[in-house]
Amino acid sequence: MSRLEILKTYKIYIGGKFPRTESGRFYTPKNGDKALGNICLSSRKDFRNAVVAARSAFGKWSGATAYNRSQVLYRIAEMLEGRRAQFVEEIILQGSKKAEAEKEVNTSIDRIIYYAGWCDKYSQIFSAVNPVATSHFNFTAPEPTGVVSVFAPEENSLIGLVSSVMPIIASGNTCVVLACENMPLCAVTFAEVLNSSDVPGGVINLLTGKRSELLEHMASHMDVNAFLYTGTDKKEMEAIQKLGVANLKRIQLKDFSKIYSSEHETPYYIEDFLEMKTTWHPIEKIGATGSGY
């Protein structure tokens, strides 16, 4: 007797928990005739809840020491390594060859470790002591932007997600990510990895669903400080830029099509979501005996 197949329901990830979408809706992406799973079709309210979670996680995550954030990112890579078989299997299920799938998982792990290493180093690169003509010690130091909306790349599942999210959280930002619409399996499984590593709940929130439905809210929400768009759709880019104006969102439009290229391993991706703060600190004297500091 043939048995009835059980299709896994992949849930979304908000504030360290795995709720179903509040809307109760789902969709079933397919690879050919093969259904991949039941995937939540997130609503704007799921996004709203995710922003609340991301905002409340921001203080603690951005306040953690850089060294600690580095350890946490490294831990994600370790946990991913431990579950590599599941990821390879899912990537194959989504239509890739075995060798491609292995390459994707390996590169993803390496890329997480790459950004883990930058956590306590980017600030030295991007900060400066500035020469000024008054008796001030003038310095510029980077701070994380805040809550970031992310459209993860559509062309791939795991590697695109990792490459877009890791540089954002490396500096202490928190984010709400809309996973790839047609290949969302790895994104949800990645959320399970995040949940079992040391990433505090709310730092990365993962939604699944349609760009067309969520774009408006992800770009206009006043409590979101920045938007990372990965893709090339002119209409989407224009809409995001227009909607983001109300609170002057920092909007980054990136082409993630050559995902294995080393251009995606760069501290400038971290800099994309940093705000530079310049401090004028009065000093007693700058004289013949040297400066006051």
Added chain:
Amino acid sequence: MNKIKQGFDFSSSPKVDQVGINDRIARITARSIKKESKMQGLRMALNMIDLTTLEGADTDKKVMQLCNKAQHLHDSYPNLPSVAAVCVYPNFVKTAKECLKGSGINVASVATAFPSGHSSLKIKLLDTNIAVDAGAEEIDMVISRGKFHEGDYNFVYDEIAAIKEACGSSRLKVILETGELGTFDKVRRASDIAMEAGADFIKTSTGKISPAATLPVTLVMLEAIKDYYYKTGVQVGMKPAGGISNSKLALQYLMLVKETLGKDWLTNEWFRFGASSLANDLLMQIIKQDTGIYQSKDYFSKD
């Protein structure tokens, strides 16, 4: 102990059906209000707020700031209703009165050794007089929970009656501090005592004890108000206070009031929220309803 006051036996207050209460609340919270009704509810809730600051660290300036917030909730959005009152400690009533002059917003003051209520009647009356003399239109008193637990209901009754007399024309809200009463039966009994003794409002909590206001405990008190109204024809107001910080919850309270007491209670004369952060959440929701854009706390004054 069977205490009888003016023909009213406090120990015979009706017993509360806890399962029924929780079931009723579960049905209320499963509903949602949309569009025009939501907008109307949000504006109504805003108009029912007693904007409150009851901190040890309060200063005249802090109170002035709060009064300013009460009068300028969000000036960039015109035609907003104002809050109902500003609630402060007695020594700040004078400051609040001056700031709110001509605004139509009342000044409410806690009194009677708030929040514990542990002091002599003499001190409590003096406390009340200070607030009333300074011009407070509303007095929020606490009941003696210790005496209540001892079963000395006459003491509790007499105290409320005495304070009511000291209030003169100011309206009296009686805080039961339900978080310290323990059971719904006791909440019901305390509500009955307060209303019999002349309370104009019954109020759940001081905000200093957790749990503060909850929907179930509010329903128990609303039922007490309903029974008292049927019995005497006297309308008594309700004020849940503490822990009500988001709009969704505020709307659920309004639903509960509407469906328990009817629309006569849906004005700030008979229903209030004791809250401070609720106002901003309501404002954010009102603007979200209007513009379709989710709002951020960053763009609303703190107080």
